[in-house]
Amino acid sequence: MLKIDNLHVSVAGREILKGLSLQVNAGEVHAIMGPNGAGKSTLGHVLAGRDGYEVTAGSVEFDGKNLFELEPEERAAAGVFLAFQYPVEIPGVNNTYFLKAALNAQRKVRGEPELDSMQFLKRVREKLSVLHISDDLLHRAVNAGFSGGEKKRNEIFQMAVLEPRLAILDETDSGLDIDALKMVAEGVNHMRDANRAFVVVTHYQRLLDYIVPDFVHVLADGRIVESGDKSLAFKLEEHGYAWLKERKLAGSEA
Amino acid sequence: MATERNDIEKALSRRYEAGFITDIEMESLPAGLSEDIVRAISAKKEEPQWMTDWRLAAYRHWLTMSTPEWAKLKIAPIDFQAISYYAAPKSRPKSLAEVDPKLLEAYDKLGVPLHERAKLAGVAVDAVFDSVSVGTTFRKELAEAGVIFCSMSEAVREHPELVQKYLGTVVPVGDNYFAALNSAVFSDGSFVFIPRGVRCPMELSTYFRINAGHTGQFERTLIIAEERATVSYLEGCTAPMRDENQLHAAVVELVALDDANIKYSTVQNWYPGDENGVGGIYNFVTKRGDCRGARSKISWTQVETGSAITWKYPSCVLRGDDSVGEFYSVALTHHRQQADTGTKMIHIGRNTKSKIISKGISAGHGQNTYRGLVKVEKGAEGARNYTQCDSLLIGKKCGAHTFPYIEVKHPGAIVEHEATTSKISDDQLFYCRARGIGEEDAVSMIVDGFCKQVFKELPMEFAVEAKKLLELSLEGAVG
Numbered sequence: 001m002l003k004i005d006n007l008h009v010s011v012a013g014r015e016i017l018k019g020l021s022l023q024v025n026a027g028e029v030h031a032i033m034g035p036n037g038a039g040k041s042t043l044g045h046v047l048a049g050r051d052g053y054e055v056t057a058g059s060v061e062f063d064g065k066n067l068f069e070l071e072p073e074e075r076a077a078a079g080v081f082l083a084f085q086y087p088v089e090i091p092g093v094n095n096t097y098f099l100k101a102a103l104n105a106q107r108k109v110r111g112e113p114e115l116d117s118m119q120f121l122k123r124v125r126e127k128l129s130v131l132h133i134s135d136d137l138l139h140r141a142v143n144a145g146f147s148g149g150e151k152k153r154n155e156i157f158q159m160a161v162l163e164p165r166l167a168i169l170d171e172t173d174s175g176l177d178i179d180a181l182k183m184v185a186e187g188v189n190h191m192r193d194a195n196r197a198f199v200v201v202t203h204y205q206r207l208l209d210y211i212v213p214d215f216v217h218v219l220a221d222g223r224i225v226e227s228g229d230k231s232l233a234f235k236l237e238e239h240g241y242a243w244l245k246e247r248k249l250a251g252s253e254a
Numbered sequence: 255m256a257t258e259r260n261d262i263e264k265a266l267s268r269r270y271e272a273g274f275i276t277d278i279e280m281e282s283l284p285a286g287l288s289e290d291i292v293r294a295i296s297a298k299k300e301e302p303q304w305m306t307d308w309r310l311a312a313y314r315h316w317l318t319m320s321t322p323e324w325a326k327l328k329i330a331p332i333d334f335q336a337i338s339y340y341a342a343p344k345s346r347p348k349s350l351a352e353v354d355p356k357l358l359e360a361y362d363k364l365g366v367p368l369h370e371r372a373k374l375a376g377v378a379v380d381a382v383f384d385s386v387s388v389g390t391t392f393r394k395e396l397a398e399a400g401v402i403f404c405s406m407s408e409a410v411r412e413h414p415e416l417v418q419k420y421l422g423t424v425v426p427v428g429d430n431y432f433a434a435l436n437s438a439v440f441s442d443g444s445f446v447f448i449p450r451g452v453r454c455p456m457e458l459s460t461y462f463r464i465n466a467g468h469t470g471q472f473e474r475t476l477i478i479a480e481e482r483a484t485v486s487y488l489e490g491c492t493a494p495m496r497d498e499n500q501l502h503a504a505v506v507e508l509v510a511l512d513d514a515n516i517k518y519s520t521v522q523n524w525y526p527g528d529e530n531g532v533g534g535i536y537n538f539v540t541k542r543g544d545c546r547g548a549r550s551k552i553s554w555t556q557v558e559t560g561s562a563i564t565w566k567y568p569s570c571v572l573r574g575d576d577s578v579g580e581f582y583s584v585a586l587t588h589h590r591q592q593a594d595t596g597t598k599m600i601h602i603g604r605n606t607k608s609k610i611i612s613k614g615i616s617a618g619h620g621q622n623t624y625r626g627l628v629k630v631e632k633g634a635e636g637a638r639n640y641t642q643c644d645s646l647l648i649g650k651k652c653g654a655h656t657f658p659y660i661e662v663k664h665p666g667a668i669v670e671h672e673a674t675t676s677k678i679s680d681d682q683l684f685y686c687r688a689r690g691i692g693e694e695d696a697v698s699m700i701v702d703g704f705c706k707q708v709f710k711e712l713p714m715e716f717a718v719e720a721k722k723l724l725e726l727s728l729e730g731a732v733g
Contacts, residue, residue: 088682101699
């Protein structure tokens, strides 16, 4: 589904991603861990199409298409979803209205009929009950005045309603208490199926107790330096990223 | 080449849909201003002597005045002798049924149906075309409720006692340069009288249209709500696209007696000029409401998207005890448009309250100024004001300016002022786009959210129109 090959990305002339390769197939959950400044958030932003990131080499294919040829809104319509690390506030714009506009814009691009208010609300109610989110969230302006936890819940709620094919969660667990963390995990687990993939970017192993990944990758200094199954996350948690560095050094000397 | 030109024209007319010219036989006075012209206007309108004298007094006063220079506006000098002060369609209809079909068509194109099917809309309309009112709908229904809704010319003829009692009592003849000019040459406008205890059974609205070239529009509106009367009044304005600057200098006076309630909404969409600032309406308007009675309330809501220059400060004089004044404003400047707009809240009575919500949006090279005065007089015990003044910038070449003036002479007054300036951030745009919403739609959505507090004060159909207008006016503002 997603094929990243030797991706090099610079921000303001500084190279952040230095030859990152990653393949994600439908039905899989990939966790990407790594120290601060490794390029984790850059990866999410580049995939979603944010301005200011210069791709200097490499390629990204999504369902066989060159992802970089699509505008951000076209990527969304194609099924790419980024859960933001810092969700953005849009004062005065109703959360439900925003989400309906987003869903219908995507459906229009895909040639699907737009949902009317009744159909949309029905879908929203279904998702709310699964996610244990209160109605209150619907009536407020997009992320305006939300607590950190509420913002993250709102991202998961949006994901649930938009039903993307590839969801990238950018440190969705950071700053969450244990209940909110469980809710986020439940949201993801509920959506896991054979046609959908997740890339979960996180600092901590804790989230992976609830979202059990198929693969764990370590992103350090702009590339994937180690890949494995979920046990890799435990090792990292135990030994820290320094351990990895030492191992790498030892490996290169040998 | 031909297709290219067509495309350009299409793009332009989409941006300003009201820019067409109606080809209709007009009669107009020669350009220039003098006592003779003032007399000629008065004669055309078959006015009584007192009205002619009133106009002449205003004209003589105007001659002693000079154009106000304090606004943050760059205005090319206006040649008052180059303007025609009166233009009217030649045929004089006696009723709506006799109105020239071309005129009806013009209003139809603007979405203001004047004929019978207008009844569906449930809004009574007075249509002012250049210098004259061409028709007022729903007269019979309104008359049954005791409401007078007619053109100003007609009011001078049919209800002279009311006009004489109230005209110029809120905005005196010599109030300011443009008000004095208007008093001398005003040609038409709407007159509304809601008698004691009557709640006006429908929304009233006036639709102003400038059509003729080299002509100014000087309308005069007077609304009187007697004790316990209630009325909601809407005003819309458009003009053709011309490469000259046309002058619009209106005066609106509102009088609210005890427990009366007047709500006045404007969607101003005069032609704004092109991207380079060529053409467009110079909009110099004096609007003032007098809360003369106790517990009266006057509420102004304006959405200002048009005009090359907007100079406008709808104000409330809170004379009656416990009276309330409100001002809700969205002003948008794009390309080379300039707006200097705001309000004055004058607290005179006890326990008077005022609220100001101003939203300024600047895009392109637009310059947007909020200028507002909150004045609390000595006797205004318990006066309260809340002002919120927000500016939104789109792009790097526009400007937003805020000039709040506060004068408080009563120590117990509570005056609050909050102001913010923000930009549509890249973060917001990217967030919307990452959810599938295209850039232009995202901007509309963010701007709409910014204006929400004001839009919710508008009657529903107007709110929809205002929203659409903002979207059109902002086309091409990003990217």
